[in-house]
Amino acid sequence: MSTHSLGLKVPVIMSSSAQTASPKPEYQHFVPQFMLRNFAHKYTGPQRSKKGNKKKKQADTLYRGELVVNNVNLRAEPMTIEETKVSRILGNYDMYQDTSQPTGQQQRQIETMFGKLENHVSTIFRRIVKTHESGEPNIWVTREERNSIRKFLFILKYRGSTFHRRFHHETSDEYPANDKSKLQKYMEEKNFKRPVDVWFHGLKTILNLKMDTENWKQELVKSMYSDDAMWFLMHSEMMYMAICTPSEPDAEFILTDNSYNVFEGPNTVVQNPATGKFHDSGWTSFHEFAPLSPKLMIILRSNLLPVPEEDKHPRIRAWREEMRKQAVDDWYGASQQSNLADLPIHKARNNYSQVVNGRTQLLPGEDGAQLKTHKFCFSFFPITEEHVNKINLILFDNAHRCANIVFGSRDSFFKTLEWFMTCTPTLGKKIIGDAQEERRKFLMNLAILMKSLGSAREPVWTESTAPAMSDFDKMHALERSLREGLADWMLSNKKELEESPIPPRGGRFAYMSLGGSDQTFLEDMQEAQRMLKRRIKVDVNSQGLPEADRIEARERLIEKYFTYPSNILLFFVKQVRYMVLSRETGGHLERAMENPRSQPEEPEDIIAQALHDKMTLEKLNRLMYKTTMNDIDRTKDPISERMLKECGIKEVESLALSQEMIIRQHDLGMIKGLPFHFINSDEKIELLTRVMAKPKFQAALTGKIEANLLQALEDVLFGISYPTPPIKPPI
Template sequence: MAAPQSSSSSVKSQYHHFIPQFILRNYAHVRSPKRRGRGKWHSSGEALHVIDLSSDNPELVESPVRRTFGLTDMYRDFARVSDQQYLEKELSKLEGNAARIIVGIRKAFESGHQDVWIKRHERDSLRKFLFIMKYRGKGFHKRFVGDGMKGYVEDDKELFLKYMREKGFKKPVDVWYHSIKTILELKMDLQGNWVKKLLDGIYRDDAMWFIMHTEFMYLSLCTPSEADTEFLLTENCYNVFEGPQTILRDPKTGQSRFVSWTNFHEFSPISPKLLMVLRSFILPNPEEDKNEGIRKWRENIYKMALGPHANPRAANSILADLPIHKPRNSYSSVSSQGIELLEGEDGSRRSNHRFCFPFFKISTEQTNKINTIFLDNAYRYQTVAFTSRPALKATLEYYLTLPPSQGFKKVGGETNDVQLSYLLKLEKILRKLGSNKKLVYQLRSAELTDDVIFEFMGDMLTKNLPEQPTEFMQLYMKLGGNAETLAKDLDQTRRMINLRIQIDVCTQGLREIKRQDIREKLRDHFCQLVPPRRLWLYLKQIRLMSLKGPASLQTELDQEYGDGPEDIIVKVILFAQKI
């Protein structure tokens, strides 16, 4: 990386990689100088084989490592009077630590070892690196770099702008820079005090995301079982996940909004033959699930996580069959009874603990599924890197001919649909690779806007409510609601429940006093921002979940939201207001 200038007035622009060069070199080759016309020559050096999708006529070309998978001044803080490139320097330090660990992993793999051991502090550095790789990506740069507060258009706009005003941030990008810097400087102590520091230090939603990413998923290493398959490298492959998504799309504007999603797997390619996979703790774990209490806890969390989806029964993982498990470690063993601590261990985290990561061999089908996830999410980007043309051909044939029933390659009916244009470009590349396989895709079904859905639900609720309001509806109306607002309030309550579930899951393993502190902060957050009627519905749902597990919002309202202690509190408050 180029050295930053000492004076802000003389700072020169730099090309900042969002995929570090030490990873790109694992995909690169050394090219020889070549004449390109009119006496000019291509320079030698490290280059990548890439698909260039930047024009209507996509090409298979070479691209220099030093100018691929990056943006000019991506992390340059123009608002700083001095050292505008400070963030890039801090990122370089993390990359240096991660590079030493990942190079060791790659060398062990290439030497034919069956596994590799790393220390606890190395594992923590690697997990922080994996989150930063996701958070620093091109998509997040686009999310935060805009025209001040008005340029921020994400679903959490109201909470995000409130946070900006409270903390004195002028632009969304300032929040992004601050969060990256805070995470880079975070010391992940053994006692877990870093959790509170992070929650207090950055935008809370992103803090919770980091906690879930590092504490609620485990790391494994995967390699294709066949020599002729490989992992592709797309611009956003570190930013995508595998898991069900429920999306609302506005047919008038084309804008989409995630209603709910469940993150089962995340991915971080190391090389064409080696991939880091993060797997959610909510998926079955045969070794741990020998303990009946752990198994029931996991099943309950799994059901709660899938409950908010439009079709929970179909909200499954397409990679549930990956032959992976948690890494072995130096403080426990696997027995017929499950996981057992070794003598002298009490379950606390210690600095001398070590972890053993096997190199799991996965099938060609599973490798293709992972590459399919990469490709299906890359339609707004311009570059795909590969090393082998035959492997690329086989991967594209698999993806482009995948039947519509698999849920990928959904396109709109309009001729200028971005996704369709992208798929047609990949089909052209497939032709250049010598294949006659034809593209198969599915038209995206007409999707409804939030307003239409809530209007429909409101009409249905109004038509089916009894002539005389029930006690439930009487209380709801006294809190400011009516038949027209009930549908949207139920939807928002579902989201609040989902957030509470995610927090409980991702803090599993922390001391209970810390978990309770996080719950109380969330409660205070809701009390400050949520209308009383929604808070009342939320308390009802929390009570029902504690009694009988996740409750469906589709059942009869009176049956679902029966009398409870929260009603007494509301009645007392309303009575006091009359006095």
């Protein structure tokens, strides 16, 4: 089921976190106090304290004039609006306390590093807030300041409560997320004892990251857990930043525990009928959010969405359209749009380019290099109350696992809460996925809170069930398993390729022989999946057309695929095999899913390893594709549609051509033992050519193909690519 989310995109959490003991517990914020102060006011009520021991009374006692925030306590029954100290909200005890270190100072090293980054960024954010309050329309920041903001925003995501629940465990067996096996392999390689050590290492790596060096991206991927490193790159490089402010004086933004972890964009959830578990089968982030104050919100917008001044350049527009097609259109349909697509925002202007006739151009003397002297001008974009409500809706909709919702004024909060609870449910509020009871209880409690604040309106939401996994979703699950197996292999067994006296064979090694690596296989897997989706859509969209037109449409697309990198096409033909054979032979996919890491060698693997450096890319791709199709369908038609003399292997082409000339000098009618009496003369000549060329095949390629692959290549070519009757040469 596709929902336009509202998604919280983090690995699936399936258990509670472990707690790290500390002799002197320290309350550590995942939302810094300098940001909370933007939502705060001075306490004016009576001095009060909660029941408990003396230390707790001292920590929770409120004093007049002390900074507090308005917040909804989501864990109270019923939910209540409270005033809470800035120093005691949106945090947890000893979140970053590294108990593997011997001294207290070393144990709180990460908190100290956070403090340095926060001190630096807080000056930038205070300047932003004060500039906005003074009525200025925009603010200039340096490249270094912008990079610091981008790093800080990701840190807010990565150090938050969601990631704390994901990583804060003492053993890898307790790790609850869906990348468990990959993380365990990474921990083994890097000698990490606990999942939390991986988290601490990642936090330190990003905190120490210098984003002004030429190779910082490559160094980042090498230095930390690759999945999270790629997440940082996507967050910082594939989205641009804008600052929004409500245009109406009484509209305000809210702040939840996980504000920095949610996104807006399509998200597809399916339920596995075998396990009952829910899985994301696809998601795309159009927008992410970083509340600065009730009146300021940083929006991160995906580069998949149009940028008019850049899209005036044909090459940039074509690149953006292709990226969107692959990430969105091929998965969710071209009609899938962002609910915030009409936000009146654009990329920051700068001091090294200008917009001329609606098109971005570099200033004289600029060559595209990123310099420290560059500055960026961020406008404060006024947005309507409707847009503010839509953004708050996304935060509300993902707050079912939060402890608090912080807000500025009660009147503004009441208005946005009532809008969220009573608006039509098409934008969210779907009870679906792996937390249905949590979501239902959350919405019911918010409805009670709304009524207690004086609303007479009725809340609405949608009860929805996720569909069972289709064959395509099953194949997607297999792809995830294969990808995981390949990732494990890439991370742990590269030496096998280097040390083996005979080149090892199989799908994984075939992929590497085509140029694939641990840096590319994730992208290649995803691209192959998108290719399959496009191929399926051709059949769906051409239903009702003449069959000749449908065939032509399929062939046009496949011809385009022959120009793709061979390592991607290899994955594509394998996914076609899994999909088709599961349906045709009843259970191929299920058998493959039982043990996806130990699959038999397939013919396209042999072709890839034997011929990767002997043919042009297009010919190699054509041969791999045709061989796989024949392997799938060889029982239906033993005669290939193409000639052996056009196979793309020059030695075999010469051999086949010479044998055909000999055959044509004889009377076909005098040749006995040829099967398929019903085929025409050209087809008979082709079959005879194969029969005569087969015994001479190995001699033609001896010394040019590795000996241990030569027989296997012969079996593939004459058994699958160009099926050959088992008869003796008649001439």
